[in-house]
Amino acid sequence: KNQVEQSPQSLIILEGKNCTLQCNYTVSPFSNLRWYKQDTGRGPVSLTIMTFSENTKSNGRYTATLDADTKQSSLHITASQLSDSASYICVVSGGSNSGYALNFGKGTSLLVTP
Amino acid sequence: DGGITQSPKYLFRKEGQNVTLSCEQNLNHDAMYWYRQDPGQGLRLIYYSQIVNDFQKGDIAEGYSVSREKKESFPLTVTSAQKNPTAFYLCASSIRHGTSGRNEQFFGPGTRLTVL
Numbered sequence: 690k691n692q693v694e695q696s697p698q699s700l701i702i703l704e705g706k707n708c709t710l711q712c713n714y715t716v717s718p719f720s721n722l723r724w725y726k727q728d729t730g731r732g733p734v735s736l737t738i739m740t741f742s743e744n745t746k747s748n749g750r751y752t753a754t755l756d757a758d759t760k761q762s763s764l765h766i767t768a769s770q771l772s773d774s775a776s777y778i779c780v781v782s783g784g785s786n787s788g789y790a791l792n793f794g795k796g797t798s799l800l801v802t803p
Numbered sequence: 804d805g806g807i808t809q810s811p812k813y814l815f816r817k818e819g820q821n822v823t824l825s826c827e828q829n830l831n832h833d834a835m836y837w838y839r840q841d842p843g844q845g846l847r848l849i850y851y852s853q854i855v856n857d858f859q860k861g862d863i864a865e866g867y868s869v870s871r872e873k874k875e876s877f878p879l880t881v882t883s884a885q886k887n888p889t890a891f892y893l894c895a896s897s898i899r900h901g902t903s904g905r906n907e908q909f910f911g912p913g914t915r916l917t918v919l
C-alpha cells in the first residue's frame with residue numbers, strides 16, 4: 690500500500706492563477722518531506738524540504754506547508770506561469786529505523802494554459 | 804541536472820537482449836541509486852549503492868543487475884529476465900545514504916527504454 694497519496698492526480702489552470710496540491714502520508718516515524726518538480730522527460734528537482742518541526746517553507750512562488758499531526762502537506766503555487774507545467778512529486782522520508790527510506794507519491798500533473 | 808549524466812536518453816532493444824544504462828556523477832557523492840518510473844506510478848527503487856564495491860537490492864531488483872567499481876559510475880543492466888522493461892529509468896546520487904533524511908537525492912535526466 691502506498692504510504693504517500695497525492696491529489697489531485699491532474700490539474701489544469703490558467704496562467705496567472707494560483708493552485709494548491711495536496712499530499713497525505715502514513716509514513717511513521719517520519720523524518721522529512723520534500724516536494725520535487727519533474728518536467729516531462731526530465732529528472733525530478735527538489736523544491737522544498739521540511740522536517741516535522743517546520744510548518745511552512747517557501748521557494749519563490751512555491752510555498753509548502755506541513756501539518757505533522759494530521760500527516761498532511763500542501764504545495765501552493767502563486768501566479769502560475771507556463772513553465773510551472775510539470776509533475777509535482779511528494780516524497781516522505783522515514784525515520785532511522787527504516788534507514789531514512791524514501792516513499793514516493795505518484796505525483797500531480799499540472800498543466801498551465803495561456 | 805546537478806552533475807549527474809545518464810546515457811543514452813532514448814534506448815531501444817529487442818526482446819531477449821540485455822542492455823546497459825549509464826550513470827555518471829561528478830558530485831563526489833558516496834551513494835547512488837536507480838529508480839524506475841512508470842506512468843501513473845511513483846518512483847520505485849531498483850538498486851542502490853552506499854559506497855564503491857557495495858550495492859543493495861531495492862524493491863524491484865529482479866531482472867536487473869548493477870556494479871559500482873568507481874565512485875562516479877553506477878551502470879544498470881536490464882537483463883532478458885526482466886519481463887516488462889519498458890519504462891523511464893532515473894539515476895540519483897546523494898552525499899551519504901541513510902545517515903540523515905535531509906540528504907537530498909539529485910537526479911539525472913533519465914533514460915527512456917523501449918523494448919520492441
